[in-house]
Amino acid sequence: MFAPLPASLSLFAYDGNFPHGPGWYLAFFRLGLVMAALFAxxxxxxxxxxxxxxxxVAEGPLWNMIALGTGALGAFLLFAVPAFWFVWLLIIVALAVEAKMYANVRNLLVKDTGHHLLTPEHFKRLAKKYLKLDFSEEGGPRGRNIPIIFVGKRGGASNAETNKFLTKSEESAGYQSALELIWNALKMRVTDIHLEPTKDETLVRFRIDGxxxxxxxxxxxxxxxxxxILKVVAELDITEKRKPQDGSFQARVLDPDRPKSGGRLVDFRVATSGSVAGEKMVLRILDQSKAISNLDDLGFRPKVRDQIRSIVGSPHGLFLVCGPTGAGKSTTLYASLHEIDRFTxxxxxxxxxVEYAIANTTQIEVNAKSGKTFAGELRSILRQDPDVIYIGEIRDKETAEIACxxxxxxxxxxxxxxxNDAVSALSRLIELGVDPSVVANSLSGILGQRLVRKLCPKCKEKYTPSPDALKRLNLPVDKIKFLCKAPGEGTKDSEQNACEYCGGSGYRGRNGVYELFVISDKIREMIESQSKPNNQQIQQEAIxxxxSLLFTEGLRQVISGDTSIAEITRVCK
Ligand SMILES: [Zn+2]
Incomplete structure (x- = not known):
């Protein structure tokens, strides 16, 4: 009835004779190994x-089949092939190869290298965690000592999940590169960081001095x-890579010389959008330590500054600042708000x-997407008995009318x-549809402004301008002996400036250039009497x-050697 078991049934301590004599029927050691393989x-x-x-994973079911199949095949071979050790090792190797192959497939789907499995980095992480061994290079991964801590979403406690994710990814290459990127940007006085993907690379561009x-x-x-990492910090949806998203976060920048001081907070505004090559990101850096300025710090000529002070300090009126994006308009208005006694x-x-927090001020964020428009919010705040109202931007008739x-x-x-300039801002207001007489009676002054880069004090060069060039600019030929320019400016070797202080651009920092258009009674009459303002006439009267016009003001800075003709021509044209 019982046929002898095949000799190949190597799992058993079969001595070739059947039935056995007394003693062990099973090789327990081998059985243990089989159990271990089964467990693995x-x-x-x-x-x-x-x-x-x-x-x-797209091929997920296939991987399940492969995994199950390996076990079944292994079990069959254990019974069918007489070489136990060979088969057992084969099973273990097959399982390991399979695990590694699957890990490679799934790692491709996980962007953050800190979450990749069965990679050398992963084994290093495990060794560090469980064996307390540190295999990282001398001084740890790049950026280990960067004194920046991500705080999370601005103005609110970050949610626990974000914190958990960040703690988990702190060791990852992406996290360290993010810190390094921000640290470099802060060192280089960058205002915007642009990250743009191409097929193999992510291009990094910094906006410095505009x-x-x-x-x-x-x-x-x-x-x-x-x-x-930055999307997680700003609490954006990381799975959404096509639709534009925006958010913000804060980072604490510690002072390496004063480690106990707690450092300072820097705000970041994040905007992402999809492109053909992948997702792009722009980070705007809002350094609060640079936010609080008053009118004395903005480089006004004393006369202009005093005129602005008197406009800003009046009990009522409309003060407009105009210029292209990035001309420092909101900085001027923030400084103006600082002039006001915000306690009374x-x-x-x-x-x-909201870019910067101002103490003792109610700051309301307008967001058209959620139905909070300038005009709508403006109407509702007028019911809150305000003395001073700051409106981010006037760009529609309704807002313009309510403001007036x-x-x-x-x-x-x-x-x-x-x-572009102060006088055309007046016609812009009328073009939006506000009645000229309403404009005339509400407007107190318009400030046109630009930011021009200052020549680097360490590498700027003096030169003698040609009389023709001076004549073209209406400058006194006999009085100007020299002007300044960036090294190599206007020539081909402008790229070869090795100055470290300015990073080779020949410029460092920026100065405001302003034209202040004060609405006098005479100008008020002119506006009221014209159905469409005659800009030229009005400008002549204002002069x-x-x-003094922007370009003229810019030339003052050229004569004083603070900037170059090339720069004011670029900015004030
Ligand atoms: Zn320089």
Whole structure:
């Protein structure tokens, strides 16, 4: 009835004779090894199943089949092939190869290298965690000592999940590269960081003093994980890579010389959008330590500064600042708000978005997407008995009309408007549809402004301008002996400036250039009498009354050697 078991059934301590004599029927050691292989196989199947579901690996079911199949085949071979050790080792190797192959597939789906499994880095992390061994290079990974801590979303406690993710990814290459990127940007006085993916790389560009400058690009893999980390910090949806998103976060920058001081907080505004090559990101850096300035710090000529002070300090009126994007308009208005006694006056701001916090001020964020428009919010704050209202921007008829009405009914209103110069800002307001007489009676003054780069004090060069060039600029030929310019400016070797102080651009920092258009009674009459303002006539009258134009103001800085003709021509044209 019982046929002898085949000799190949190597799992048993079969001595070739059947039936056995007394003694052990089973080789317990071998059985233990088989159990271990069985356990490893079960664990692998379970892990692949869970992991592929979580990551939605496309070929997930196939991997499950492969994992299950390996076990079945292994079991068959154990019984069918007489060489136990060979088969057992084969099973273990097969399981290991399978685990590694699956890990490679799933690692491709996980952008953050800190979450990659079965990679050399992963083993180093495990060794560090469980064996307390540190295999990282001398001084740790790059950027280990960067004194920056991500604080998370601005103005609110970060949620626990974000914190958990950040703690988990602190060791990852992406996290360290993100810190390094921000640290370099802060050192170089950068205002905007641009990250743009191409096929293999992520291009990095910094805006410094208003000029974009290409930086060393990152490997695309690192670039993507930097982007991911920053999206998590700003609490954006990391799975959404196409639709534009925006958010903000704060980072604490510690002072390496004073480690106990707690450092300072820097705000970052994040905007992402999809492109053909992948997701782009722009980070705007809002350094609060540079935010608080008053009118004395903005480089006004004393006369202009005093005129602005008197406009800003009046009980009612409309003060507009105009210029292109990035001309420092909001900085001027923030400084103007600082002139106001915010303890005795009710100051309300409407901003899109709120850039800097101002003490003792109600700051309201306008967001058209959620239905909070300038005009709508403006109407509702007028019911809150404000003395001073700051409106981020006037760009539609409704806002313009309410702003003018508010200025006429005992409120001081500050705002910005998009136009090239002060006089054309006036016609812009009328073009928006506000009645000229309403404009005339509400407007107190318009400030046109630009930011020009200052020549680097360490490498600027003196030169003697030609009389023709001076004549063209209406400058006195006999009085000007020399002007200054950036090294190599206007020649081909402008790229070869090795000055470290300015990074080779020949410029460092910026100065404001201003033209202040004060609405006098005479000009008020002119506006009211014209159905459409005659800009030229009005400008001539304003110059007669003492206004000096942007370009003229810029030339003052050229003569004093603070900037170059090339720069004011670029900025004030
Ligand atoms: Zn320099």
């Amino acid at each position: 196989w079960g664990t692998l199947c379970q892990w692949i199943d869970d992991d592929q579901r979580e990551l939605e 000029i974009m400058k290409a930086q060393e690009s990152m490997d695309r893999r690192v670039g993507d994980s930097v982007l991911n 006056k009710n100051v309300i701001t409407l901003e899109n978005p 009405q508010a200025a006429q009914t005992g409120h001081m209103v500050f705002s910005t408007i998009h136009s 007669k009354e003492g206004m």
